[in-house]
Amino acid sequence: MKTKQVGVVSLLAVSTLILSACSGTSELTLDVPDVPMIENVGEFEGELNIVNWAGFVEPAWTDQFTTDTGCVVNSRAAGTSDEMVTLMRSGEYDIVSASGDAALRLIVGGDVQPLNVELIPNFGDDIAEGMKGQLYDTVNGMPYGVPIGRGANLLQYNEDVTGGAPESWDVVWESDSPYAGKVTAYDAPIYIADAAVYLMYHEPDLGIENPYALDETQLAAAVELLKQQNGIIGEYWSDAVAQITSFVGGNTVVGTSWEVLRKFADTPSIKTTLPVEGSTGWYDAWLVSSSTPNVNCAYAWMDYTSQPSVNGAIAMNFGMAPANTAFCASSEEAQAHCDEYAAEDEEFFDRIWAWTTPIEQCLDGRTDVSCTSFQDWTNAWLTVKG
Amino acid sequence: MSETTTADPVDERAQSVPSPLQSKRVSTFLYQRERFRLGALLALPMTWLIGVYIVSLFLLLITAFWVVNPFTSRVSPGFTLENFVSLVTVPAYLSTSLRTLGMALAVTALSIIFAVPLGIYMAKLASPMMRNLLVVAITLPLWAGYLVKILAMRLVFTENGFINWALGPLGVSSPGFNIWVAIITLTYLWFPYMALPVFTAIRQLPVNLFDASADLGASGFPTIFRVVLPLIVPAIIAGSVFTFSLSLGDYLAARFTGGATQMIGSVIAANINLNPPVAAAFSMVPIAFVVMYLMVARRTGSLERM
Numbered sequence: 001m002k003t004k005q006v007g008v009v010s011l012l013a014v015s016t017l018i019l020s021a022c023s024g025t026s027e028l029t030l031d032v033p034d035v036p037m038i039e040n041v042g043e044f045e046g047e048l049n050i051v052n053w054a055g056f057v058e059p060a061w062t063d064q065f066t067t068d069t070g071c072v073v074n075s076r077a078a079g080t081s082d083e084m085v086t087l088m089r090s091g092e093y094d095i096v097s098a099s100g101d102a103a104l105r106l107i108v109g110g111d112v113q114p115l116n117v118e119l120i121p122n123f124g125d126d127i128a129e130g131m132k133g134q135l136y137d138t139v140n141g142m143p144y145g146v147p148i149g150r151g152a153n154l155l156q157y158n159e160d161v162t163g164g165a166p167e168s169w170d171v172v173w174e175s176d177s178p179y180a181g182k183v184t185a186y187d188a189p190i191y192i193a194d195a196a197v198y199l200m201y202h203e204p205d206l207g208i209e210n211p212y213a214l215d216e217t218q219l220a221a222a223v224e225l226l227k228q229q230n231g232i233i234g235e236y237w238s239d240a241v242a243q244i245t246s247f248v249g250g251n252t253v254v255g256t257s258w259e260v261l262r263k264f265a266d267t268p269s270i271k272t273t274l275p276v277e278g279s280t281g282w283y284d285a286w287l288v289s290s291s292t293p294n295v296n297c298a299y300a301w302m303d304y305t306s307q308p309s310v311n312g313a314i315a316m317n318f319g320m321a322p323a324n325t326a327f328c329a330s331s332e333e334a335q336a337h338c339d340e341y342a343a344e345d346e347e348f349f350d351r352i353w354a355w356t357t358p359i360e361q362c363l364d365g366r367t368d369v370s371c372t373s374f375q376d377w378t379n380a381w382l383t384v385k386g
Numbered sequence: 387m388s389e390t391t392t393a394d395p396v397d398e399r400a401q402s403v404p405s406p407l408q409s410k411r412v413s414t415f416l417y418q419r420e421r422f423r424l425g426a427l428l429a430l431p432m433t434w435l436i437g438v439y440i441v442s443l444f445l446l447l448i449t450a451f452w453v454v455n456p457f458t459s460r461v462s463p464g465f466t467l468e469n470f471v472s473l474v475t476v477p478a479y480l481s482t483s484l485r486t487l488g489m490a491l492a493v494t495a496l497s498i499i500f501a502v503p504l505g506i507y508m509a510k511l512a513s514p515m516m517r518n519l520l521v522v523a524i525t526l527p528l529w530a531g532y533l534v535k536i537l538a539m540r541l542v543f544t545e546n547g548f549i550n551w552a553l554g555p556l557g558v559s560s561p562g563f564n565i566w567v568a569i570i571t572l573t574y575l576w577f578p579y580m581a582l583p584v585f586t587a588i589r590q591l592p593v594n595l596f597d598a599s600a601d602l603g604a605s606g607f608p609t610i611f612r613v614v615l616p617l618i619v620p621a622i623i624a625g626s627v628f629t630f631s632l633s634l635g636d637y638l639a640a641r642f643t644g645g646a647t648q649m650i651g652s653v654i655a656a657n658i659n660l661n662p663p664v665a666a667a668f669s670m671v672p673i674a675f676v677v678m679y680l681m682v683a684r685r686t687g688s689l690e691r692m
């Protein structure tokens with residue numbers, strides 16, 4: 001429906017995206033509980049309990065860490081950001097590999113502590129520029145997170161059916177999509193942001209500046225779009241394996257995906273693209289619990305995993321762009337990985353809106369309205385699927 | 387204890403088994419104290435029922451009255467009925483509840499439609515060999531894991547799957563994943579719980595009832611509708627309690643074979659981390675449905691005969 005405008009507006013829109021992504025969030029002040037930061041690293045406690053995405057904590061690199069520091073690593077893999085938040089609030093874990101949509105909730109809730117980056121020497125110049133000082137891990141000028149890696153939510157398509165890369169996300173949003181009934185969408189409230197990114201481009205009158213800062217009218221518009229999409233959805237996915245089999249099995253032709261899932265699908269006709277509207281993505285970072293008894297082991301872990309080789313190993317194992325770009329130059333294999341995941345391509349990531357928890361205070365700096373919180377998004381998401 | 391016949395172990399037994407005098411004392415003690423006897427009998431099951439089952443359910447359900455901090459998504463104790471009100475006032479919640487109810491009823495109806503003819507055939511017509519074969523065939527799926535069966539159904543209905551491969555040449559194509567496939571999957575999952583009681587009930591019907599029906603001039607179908615069905619209603623109700631309540635609580639079948647279909651279980655699973663009070667309020671819905679179902683079943687009088 002909207003494809004006609006695409007060619008004309010695309011350049012303009014891309015440049016505004018870049019502008020808005022670059023304009024810092026430094027003016028934004030959030031009300032955050034006062035949690036002290038540590039001054040120096042002391043004796044290792046001998047234990048570290050981690051909540052992490054599957055693939056972030058493996059013996060291949062934890063064994064060396066335990067040998068070096070004596071900190072025994074206990075890992076608990078979580079399936080969703082929401083589960084991570086719940087686990088961290090249980091008080092039984094010291095550190096978490098949080099995506100941006102979990103990070104802000106934890107920071108604002110006082111569940112994690114600000115970090116003294118001087119105690120993390122490996123958190124240095126080689127960290128990708130786009131991963132420093134972002135809202136999801138830096139609040140009121142205080143760093144809370146040490147970046148691990150990032151990835152984009154791309155449009156995956158079956159080339160045998162589409163005949164080429166779709167230029168726009170309209171194939172997954174508009175009722176007249178040629179692939180109606182064969183569309184997949186991510187099954188989580190944060191997916192509302194994807195609708196907002198599409199609206200930002202196609203409905204500028206709504207005035208969406210940041211897909212994570214939606215007032216009530218804007219959220220209603222996004223939900224309306226999601227309900228329209230519901231009519232052409234074949235399946236929602238939250239389980240990665242189900243999404244892969246759905247694409248490979250032919251039930252799904254287009255839909256949101258991660259680069260690593262395309263890789264696992266291992267089918268030449270299944271490809272990914274970043275449409276003109278840009279997209280959402282996830283930036284993961286280590287966050288340390290405010291009530292951890294093992295803070296020294298936690299700092300040692302963040303420093304250890306920030307060095308190029310370990311950070312790269314995590315990124316390759318999980319399938320994402322490493323935060324420490326020094327890894328890319330370390331070998332041919334590493335460079336190939338970095339190129340595949342656009343690790344050093346800031347222009348690519350400038351078009352990606354990193355998952356951030358929506359909160360009542362508008363993240364785009366508006367003060368005349370109140371924005372919708374993640375709780376509102378959660379409730380709205382359930383009405384989408386009816 | 388039987389008076390055994392083994393050769394020597396008289397003195398051994400004296401050590402391992404209480405002497406007749408002792409055990410007599412215990413039984414006298416128990417005989418005289420009826421309440422203690424009852425308590426001892428029920429202690430273990432009651433600990434299980436109250437301590438593990440009821441308390442954990444209660445702890446979950448009580449959060450339905452609690453509130454969530456919209457800023458941090460933290461749950462804090464309080465008292466609000468808003469979560470229950472939303473079950474009715476939010477159209478999406480209401481339609482999800484009604485859809486789930488409809489699906490559970492459809493699964494139950496389908497199970498009955500398949501189970502009765504199959505039961506009659508197995509009990510009255512099949513050879514003993516065939517009967518045993520069918521009993522094994524019905525119970526065989528129970529041996530496989532629940533998730534395995536759902537994923538198997540997913541493979542059957544997938545675009546490159548069995549249906550399109552086997553029936554494609556005949557012009558039949560898989561419907562893709564939708565609510566009907568979810569209903570078929572649920573029927574496949576819970577069918578044994580209906581088929582077995584129905585088969586057993588039909589098998590226990592006295593043969594002379596069939597003879598009498600035939601003597602009075604009734605052919606096959608009148609006999610089934612006027613003699614067999616009324617007599618196996620308790621078995622059907624017993625089976626339907628399983629098919630109905632298990633379908634109400636399920637969500638993985640909908641998730642893997644239902645396409646965009648949302649069930650009560652899907653809402654609970656989605657909310658258990660994000661908004662536990664709504665999840666808890668929602669978990670009351672299937673309980674309410676099952677209680678209503680049991681009350682209706684009780685009215686028919688078939689629960690007494692179960």
